[in-house]
Amino acid sequence: MSTVNVQIELNELLAGGNAQLQLSVPQLVEKVLMRQEGNLTATGAVSVSTGKYTGRSPKDKFIVNETSITDKIDWGSVNQPISEAVFNNLYTKVLEYLKEKEEIFVFKGFAGADHKYRLPIQVVNEFAWHNLFAHQLFIRPSAEELKTHEAAFTIVSAPTFKADPILDGTNSETFIIVSFEKRIVLIGGTEYAGEMKKSIFSIMNYLLPEQGILSMHCSANVGEEGDVALFFGLSGTGKTTLSADPNRKLIGDDEHGWSDHGVFNIEGGCYAKCVDLSREKEPQIFDAITFGSVLENVVLDENTRVPDYKNTSLTENTRAAYPISAIDNIVLPSVAGHPNTIIFLTADAFGVLPPISRLTKEQAMYHFLSGFTSKLAGTERGITSPQATFSTCFGSPFLPLNASRYAEMLGEKIDAHNAKVFLVNTGWTGGEYGVGRRMNLSHTRAMVQAALNGELDNVETVKDEIFGLEIPLHVPGVPDEVLMPERTWADKEAYRAKALDLAGQFKQNFTKFAAVSEETVKLGGPLQG
Incomplete structure (x- = not known):
């Protein structure tokens, strides 16, 4: 035909x-x-079930x-x-x-x-x-x-x-x-x-x-001075939470292009996860679900039609679709300048990656291609301990072209616009999941804010001997001892063993990128493992 x-x-x-x-x-x-x-909810949204496929x-x-x-x-x-x-x-x-x-x-x-x-x-x-x-x-x-x-x-x-x-x-x-x-x-x-x-x-x-435009699976916002930030991260890393900033305007929450003119949103709306949604935790999303919004697989109270966001009997993947204009603090049209700061978010359940580190261009390309985070015990059948998961460019299911194409474009744009890149671990510290504890959200917010404000540009750093990452020794509002992951572990040998194991998994995963330059592999990846 x-x-x-x-x-x-x-x-x-x-x-x-x-x-x-x-x-x-x-x-x-x-x-x-x-x-x-579907049915009408108490706030005027449409509530539907997607049946067999959620x-x-x-x-x-x-x-x-x-x-x-x-x-x-x-x-x-x-x-x-x-x-x-x-x-x-x-x-x-x-x-x-x-x-x-x-x-x-x-x-x-x-x-x-x-x-x-x-x-x-x-x-x-x-x-x-x-x-x-x-x-x-x-x-x-x-x-x-x-x-x-x-x-x-x-x-x-x-x-x-x-x-x-x-x-x-x-x-x-x-x-x-x-x-x-x-x-x-x-x-x-x-x-x-x-x-x-x-x-x-x-x-x-x-x-x-x-x-010649880099397409990206990320959220983006812009500060009062016009400084643009990108947030890359897989589910559970805090992308939505950390990009929603009362002092910065949202460009978009999920899909963007980076052209010779700057960043633009690909969409006109948001498709937010709803599990455990509350006004206290995520007021912008909660208040956006009004008339004309669509709730997928969210259970309603039979009489009041009030959504029960804690109820996951249909699926954990409950969703809300609404226009970006339903959020107050936004840029319209959803276009801004070139990114000043790029944040890669990971939830390391092994507890060995630093809470924040500065990346070189090669490291940025390496970690962009890796797209690392962790699956936790109990999230899927058969998973009894944390497992590394890698999603190329933080969006592997949606990349028709070879991944190296996107990574090379990212490297070129970092060079052209002198963008700073940071890896932020929102996962565990003091031990792996089940032993250590989740990173303090207020500390993470302080680190992200310091990165966006340029407060880490000239701060003293130390190189992680296993991952090769530059770790700042001081971040405003964060205790110094939190910044070095090894210091938070009681058992230093256990830390080293776990760190070497994760570094080895990074290297093994990266063997699939045959088209990537040797320089990126050599300068961007772990030093050991």
């Missing part, structure tokens, strides 16, 4: 009488309730192996190839399936807050609440922009269409397929809305580097 035929089929679907185009938030909320897709399905995600991109994609377990024939067959089936629905819903918008680099997108949904999600997560067009909007990529999502793996060539009933040539994302068999968000992010991770 040619690209032209794909577009013809899509146009036929959208011209049908069942297509509801660019409905407003109130209209979509009405549709959700009328169609019994998270992404990475084994069901594919990229169509097309001539123009086959030599560019980093094929493997993350970027699984699928044939054009399989895609064409499923695409026709899904569109025929949607034509028979009483209603389908269409949203037109953008990915990318910088007008020079933004991607016009279109989202076609079987569910009204999925369209509401798209309306809140992506960038909404003005009335004038809508008049000339032409989608460069279209998501077609049919959650109740289930593939037959034998007939359709998929791994299961679920499929998330990206065709870069036909500019289509085809989703079926899953109600989890996050697949739409991350599919567009994956597409931007392919398109932006082709324009």
Whole structure:
């Protein structure tokens, strides 16, 4: 099937009488309730259940192996190839399936807050609440922009269409397929809305580097003087908590591009985790969940419709989707200058990484590629002690290109803009998980603040003999003894053994980056282990 035929089929679907185009938030909320897709919460948000799938399905995600991109994609377990024939067959089936629905819903918008680099997108949904999600997560067009909007990529999502793996060539009933040539994302068999968000992010991770723009899985904020900070970190490292600063304005909480002009948010909304959410701990997120927001898999009180954020009976991965404009302390449009400071966050459950250390460019590239944090005992079946986990560039599931491409771009931008890079450990000190204790949050905040304020630029440091990291000897508001991890351990030999073990795991993980320069490996990684 040619690209032209794909577009013809899509146009036929959208011209049908069942297509509801660019409905407003109130209209979509009405549709959700009328169609019994969800319930209204006490604050006016829409509460929905995603059924069987409460998270992404990475084994069901594919990229169509097309001539123009086959030599560019980093094929493997993350970027699984699928044939054009399989895609064409499923695409026709899904569109025929949607034509028979009483209603389908269409949203037109953008990915990318910088007008020079933004991607016009279109989202076609079987569910009204999925369209509401798209309306809140992506960038909404003005009335004038809508008049000339032409989608460069279209998501077609049919959650109740289930593939037959034998007939359709998929791994299961679920499929998330990206065709870069036909500019289509085809989703079926899953109600989890996050697949739409991350599919567009994956597409931007392919398109932006082709324009010389570094795409990043990070949060970003800006100070009163215009100084920009980036926060990279996997789940549980404190990325959301530490980037939410009353003295700094939020640029975005998850996905950004770094161009020759500066940083821009890729999204128009936030997709925040809700487990144990409270106004006391995270007031900005708590208060943002109002009319038009979407709550996924959050249990409500049957009578009051008040969300019970502590209840994880449906999943630990409870989520809230809301527009970034629901937060007061933000930058609009979500664009700022070049980063002055970059923070890599890790939750080291082994208790051996320093709470803060300054990184050279090579170390920044090494730790960016490593993307280290820890899984804790009890978080997954079979995990009885802390385990190292590595997610390349802090976002390995969403990188279509070879990881070295992103790391090299980061190194170039650090050099070009003299950005300072710090590794901050929000994990354990005084021993590993179960023996030591979690880093004091007030100490971590003080360290991050000192890094952002330039107070660590000229402070005396000492080099960690195992990891080679430069550790500041003094940080305002933090006891000196906290800064050196070995000093916090009662058993020094146990510390050394655990540190060497983790350093060895870093080195073993890094053997997969064959395309990375020897200089990065030599100067960026642990000295021992």
